[in-house]
Amino acid sequence: MQNQVTIKKRHVTLGEFIIENQKDFPYAKGELSALLSSIRLAGKMVNQEINKAGLANILGSSGDENVQGEQQQKLDVMANDLFISTLHNRGEICGIASEEMDDYVEFNEELHKDAKYVVLIDPLDGSSNIDVNVSVGTIFSIYRRISQQGEKVTREDFLQPGHKQVAAGYLVYGTSTMLVYTTGHGVNGFTYDPGIGSFFLSHPQMTVSNKGRIYSINEGNYVHMPEGVKKYIKWCQELDPATQRPLTSRYIGSLVADFHRNLLKGGIYIYPRGTKSPQGKLRLLYECNPMAYLIEQAGGKASDGHTRIMDIKPGELHQRVPFFCGSREMVEKAEWFLEQYPG
Ligand code: AHG
Ligand code: MN
Ligand code: MN
Numbered sequence: 001m002q003n004q005v006t007i008k009k010r011h012v013t014l015g016e017f018i019i020e021n022q023k024d025f026p027y028a029k030g031e032l033s034a035l036l037s038s039i040r041l042a043g044k045m046v047n048q049e050i051n052k053a054g055l056a057n058i059l060g061s062s063g064d065e066n067v068q069g070e071q072q073q074k075l076d077v078m079a080n081d082l083f084i085s086t087l088h089n090r091g092e093i094c095g096i097a098s099e100e101m102d103d104y105v106e107f108n109e110e111l112h113k114d115a116k117y118v119v120l121i122d123p124l125d126g127s128s129n130i131d132v133n134v135s136v137g138t139i140f141s142i143y144r145r146i147s148q149q150g151e152k153v154t155r156e157d158f159l160q161p162g163h164k165q166v167a168a169g170y171l172v173y174g175t176s177t178m179l180v181y182t183t184g185h186g187v188n189g190f191t192y193d194p195g196i197g198s199f200f201l202s203h204p205q206m207t208v209s210n211k212g213r214i215y216s217i218n219e220g221n222y223v224h225m226p227e228g229v230k231k232y233i234k235w236c237q238e239l240d241p242a243t244q245r246p247l248t249s250r251y252i253g254s255l256v257a258d259f260h261r262n263l264l265k266g267g268i269y270i271y272p273r274g275t276k277s278p279q280g281k282l283r284l285l286y287e288c289n290p291m292a293y294l295i296e297q298a299g300g301k302a303s304d305g306h307t308r309i310m311d312i313k314p315g316e317l318h319q320r321v322p323f324f325c326g327s328r329e330m331v332e333k334a335e336w337f338l339e340q341y342p343g
Helices: 014-024 031-051 053-059 075-088 127-132 219-224 227-237 255-265 284-297 328-340
Strands: 093-098 117-125 136-144 165-173 177-182 187-193 198-203 214-216 267-271 301-303 323-326
Touching: 014 031, 014 187, 014 198, 031 053, 031 075, 031 117, 031 136, 031 165, 031 177, 053 127, 075 093, 075 117, 075 127, 093 284, 117 127, 117 284, 127 136, 136 255, 136 284, 165 255, 165 284, 177 198, 177 255, 177 284, 214 255, 219 227, 227 328, 255 267, 255 284, 255 323, 267 328, 284 301, 284 323, 301 328, 323 328
Parallel strands: 093 117, 214 267
Antiparallel strands: 117 136, 136 165, 165 177, 177 187, 187 198, 267 323, 301 323
């Protein structure tokens, strides 16, 4: 009879990690942990829908209707509904704002009366990539409400500067699905095992290198870019005396996927202002602020080219902002070019 067992290395699940790290918040009563668990649950559901998106298209009727004659929901609407209903069915937040909705939604049931938090979300980022099987994601940002607990949530609860975030993160639905988040104590990444149905800690304490070698920008907009950004791109394309190579250009067109690659490999992501889009394309509250929080926690930097992203006081929910984010030295170099070539 066998009397020896090989004890395998213990893998930490996201659930265990969240509970274990609750001690980082001495005054918290576990609501933030519960909220992160709700996001994890909604993320698993969205992941499942995304995984079968290609299949659903093959099986669906030729038009945009399903067999019952209903309009087929676009995946970003579906992701929005899944996140909102999952969070509504639990009691941790008193309201949510989303890219997919004009205004924020109040959660006013009895269940939400003690809720301390609000969430801002981009339920499906990079959705134009979905039908070509390229990575997409979800981005979330969490704030403690500033209005009185038990009262209705207010617009001011959502319009807080990024440095007030208590947690932020993203899910990337890629070759594997990952959840990466911060609560202000570093950045940790978890990879989803679909067979088991759990996220496991795969990337503890993620950091971004100071000097990166990747620049990510939609160069199709070149003629519309500010002079400083054009000069920075040209600088990236020059031979680096140390390596005798130019920097590498990589652009997926899904912020989450571009950010994730640059976080792991070192690089800069830029979405500048341009004459086509005066403030760039990306939204401050549910795209740039959460990514800025993550990159700072990983040792990098995020600005609008001049000002720290997380210090910008938002004026409206869907406000756009130019975005320079990634390895510290690369962001600082880009800022230097903007200063040298204003306009
Ligand atoms: P979303 O799908 O949530 O609207 O976001 C799309 C964003 C972002 O993910 C990406 O980085 C950017 O749009 C790409 O824009 P361009 O196609 O203009 O480069
Ligand atoms: Mn987006
Ligand atoms: Mn989106």
